[in-house]
């Protein structure tokens with residue numbers, strides 16, 4: 799067994815992993831890391847692809863996650879909008 803000693807941080811949207819190449823933290827998600835049997839690679843996709851605009855992509859991803867959460871909240875009680 800290899801021990802995974804990946805630097806990671808917890809954000810409001812979940813876990814972010816540090817890319818060992820660019821040292822940036824990215825969401826532990828298939829959008830940002832290639833997954834090998836569900837385990838993110840040590841390099842982010844940006845480093846594999848040398849993608850210059852990946853920071854913009856992350857910003858959009860974060861916005862999307864926030865929007866999804868907001869949508870999930872409002873869908874939760876569609877007929878109970880502060881009736882009290």
Ligand SMILES: [Zn+2]
Pocket residue numbers: 817818819820821822841842843844845
């Ligand atoms: Zn990277």
